[in-house]
Amino acid sequence: MLNRVRIVLVETSHPGNIGAAARAMNNMCLEQLVLVSPKHFPSEEATARASGADDLLARAPVCDSLDAALKGCRLIIGTSARERTVSSPLLNPRACAAKIIEESAVGEVALVFGRESSGLTNEELDRCNFLVQIPTNSAYSSLNLGAAVQVLSYEIYLAWLEGRETAPGPLREVATAEMMEGFHGHLAQALEDIGFANPRQSDKLLRRLRSLFHRARPDVDELNILRGILSAAQGRKSMRR
């Protein structure tokens, strides 16, 4: 599915952003980068910023029209930093990603990013089934192009992960209730032995400590360490006798 998702960059000015986009895609298991009339490409700066994603960059076709870049796509989503009068429905990134994963199960889909300075033209937006907008600070809404590709690639990858049937991850082994009770008994005795707690006044104290260790949920090893510490503290006392 992820190999049917095209990231299309239209008339990118800064080659560094093309490299950053390739790296972001590679991190998120996306493979198809398509460039429409980039200002400078190929470029050393793009390759440097792509880091380990230079293969992906080298494979990227360069098209001279958006039409060529979108060939064969069943779903086209355009990115937009601001409200548009265009009538394509607006999605948030999460809904956009879910849609892309849903539809890439059956065919090619494209996510289109415009120019750094001015985004996509109305004519280009008209080619899109949906628009997607990344929520931002209204006073400073312009994301860097590479950063926008990163956020949407991340959401697409998450949607893909969620879509797979996943077994729940392993849980930490924690000490059993009876081990915890044994520990709390030991703790109470040790506090008395080292002269910290007066057994008649210590109920409230012991409840505080109980609550603290319940939150920590120690595993068996940790409980053994704690009991070793208590014994060491007690041992000093018995040595004194």
Add this chain to the structure above:
Amino acid sequence: MLNRVRIVLVETSHPGNIGAAARAMNNMCLEQLVLVSPKHFPSEEATARASGADDLLARAPVCDSLDAALKGCRLIIGTSARERTVSSPLLNPRACAAKIIEESAVGEVALVFGRESSGLTNEELDRCNFLVQIPTNSAYSSLNLGAAVQVLSYEIYLAWLEGRETAPGPLREVATAEMMEGFHGHLAQALEDIGFANPRQSDKLLRRLRSLFHRARPDVDELNILRGILSAAQGRKSMRR
């Protein structure tokens, strides 16, 4: 709430990444950038990449230790690109963002990013209550630093937008980072004093205990109780002398 979220960058090598982080934060309404021993700063490249976020960049304090950067924080989350043996609980970005928004309602919180090449050291990760990992391509997991800040800032902003619709519940007061450090120092000394820990062999032990108390997140009263217990255990020893 968003103004109580610190983004802490530790020993960043490339000033362009500092600028990209500032821009990403500004896009997502985050205001507090804190730099720990950056290789080159201030820097023209950082300012250029910050784009409209140069104010935020100019305000960023430069600290010479992680401790200084974390001063006053009630919650510390570290970023990690790979599995660690460290046992701090691992969050995904969405859960991390929800936690940050929840806790920033009552105090300062920090999200810590490590070096481009090697991330955070185990010692630095030990300072964290939680770790967060951005899901990635397992064959190519290393996100650009600016891109990682972008993804997590975006999730934090989304969580904040979502949280505006629901009233937050009351949160426990927890001890600050520096109080926790004071406690861990006292604990190490007490373990030595009672003859439990050989200082040369105790690194692993102390890390286990650190992880346990990070999970428990004691409040100030509880921390005072724990330190009282340590002092009582130590006192017995000095009485013997």
